[in-house]
Amino acid sequence: MHTDDTIRTDLKGAAWLEAASLQRVFDALETRGAARVAGGAVRDGLLGRPVDDVDVATTLAPSEVVEVLGEGGIKTIPTGLDHGTITAVAGDGEADVYQVTTLRVDVETDGRRAKVAFTDDWAADAGRRDFTMNALYCDRGGALFDPLGGYDDLSRGFVRFAGEARERIEEDYLRILRFFRFNAVFGGDRFDAEGLRACEECRAGLDSLSRERVHEELFKLLPAPGALATVKVMADSGILEHVLPGTFDVGRFERICAIEDGTGRSPDGLLRLASLVLRKAGDADLLRGGLKLTNVQSDRLAGLEAKSSAVDPDLTEPARREALYRSGLPAFEDAVLFNWAASGADADDGRWKDLLALGRSWAVPRFPLRGSDLLALGVTPGPQIGDILDRVEAWWVGQGFPEDETSLRAHLETVIAACDKDQ
């Protein structure tokens, strides 16, 4: 996906690197040691992508980092002291916060956690990172340091493990997911065969990961440009079933990606997940627990499960409007897109496009009556207020949402009179 001519050769002049707060961190660290930006920021910066998390690696021990930053007037927080990470708060903005980590090697790992030893050897630090493209460094002026040849791999979109793939995976099974995530985000169509084989062989290790970590990786993978090719490979290699609860449907996933693309929508991780997994009642609950979904995410899935059967292009125009009115725009669009993918229709199917377009072409009206209107007409407070409103609203919807309030109020009075008679 990236070719040599779209990737920078150094980071000279990058605004995030020249930020005064980061340069102050360098000033402080370089009074006693060496420091470089490491990992994701360098990788993303080279690709011209936005850089928001800057990690700094240094030869100084954590206690020295705290000292020199303190001397430089920079506030420190001992965020991950065991792993050698200190947070440097070098200004008032969100972007002025940096993670400063002592160069380290992992001496003991159990597939999830690592015991670390500090070092002043840059190549050793590179070797404990996951992929060559994540083992890139740059100094304060933007010059690259690339001990593992990660630059070439990055420029080809080639995700290659730092060192022997199987060994690196057995140290930390999350690397399987990171392998697929980075392929989905940066990769070309070609997976590193050795890396892929090792992921496949070690896939059972995924079961030992916390669902929070799986959630985080999965939601970075699903909306990525190469998600479809990646999900196919994960399904074919028996890996996807260790990541997702329930059964999955790659065909539907392929269609939702095509539909999003064809309708000019940005990739939506949750909708993609729903298309991949949701099939029957109860699947939303399974996903909620199995992937530690947020409340917002599970509410959307529950909405899809509840509404999806009701929305399709066979609906008459009034029924479409009613569906949109009842669900609200976001849930209506969710249901249309999800059902479209489930129906097997093409991404350029005119009938589905039409249905989706209603959400943009018709401004959902607001029901004009409130409980206070009924009280003003002398209705006694109590449950009948809600009942009457519901009945009048159903009539108003059935009439096609008339704008004229006269007929609505006339109908309201009829309903009130009928209620009075009943009592």
Ligand code: ATP
């Ligand atoms: P992003 O922030 O976009 O998720 P990133 O590469 O910056 O990507 P982080 O989790 O922020 O990922 O980690 C920062 C760096 O730490 C990585 O670039 C990599 O060098 C290293 N790293 C992160 N996770 C692992 C891991 N599981 N194993 C080895 N190295 C890792």
Ligand code: MG
């Ligand atoms: Mg990062």
